[in-house]
Amino acid sequence: MNPTLAPLLDAHRAHGPEALRLLADRAYSHPSTRKHLREQRISHTIPKRSDQIRRRKAKGPDGGRPPTFDKDHYRERNTVERGFGRLKQWRGIATRYDKYATTFLGGVLLGAIVIHHRVRK
Known part of the structure; x- marks a missing residue:
């Protein structure tokens, strides 16, 4: 996971309990980052890297479901x-x-x- 993301999110949460949605680029697409965001119940829109897409497709049905991606939010x-x-x-x-x-x-x-x-x- 990106080492600066967790402190940044914690600092944002300290200012109030309002809903948070993270819009990030492919650099934040690591599975550990997505896992941390799910654990914190933070909705996010992060595009998948091409190597992650290839790896998931190579696994076939065992590759699991791809993460959702909302193009309108990403814009x-x-x-x-x-x-x-x-x-x-x-x-x-x-x-x-x-x-x-x-x-x-x-x-x-x-x-x-x-x-x-x-x-x-």
């Missing part, structure tokens, strides 16, 4: 990716030259506020 991930792309246009954020994490976070917050106000005009 929403594009919005998040474009937001990160806009944020990375800020040189200090893209290069991560800041010495302190709080300075970097301040830059991210400032960039997000400016982008938000530009989009709202």
Whole structure:
């Protein structure tokens, strides 16, 4: 499982019990990640990697049922990716030259506020 995913999900859950849905790319398609998400009762939309599809099909009927994948939910991930792309246009954020994490976070917050106000005009 991805070592940074569990702490991130725990931090999100600490802010409230609202429903959580994870939209992730193929890098998070490992079976242990999917198992952890099922155990935590977190719905997720993660595409399958081609090697996983081939391996499951090679097993035939013993390969089990493929995980569900909702294309409509996955399309929403594009919005998040474009937001990160806009944020990375800020040189200090893209290069991560800041010495302190709080300075970097301040830059991210400032960039997000400016982008938000530009989009709202």
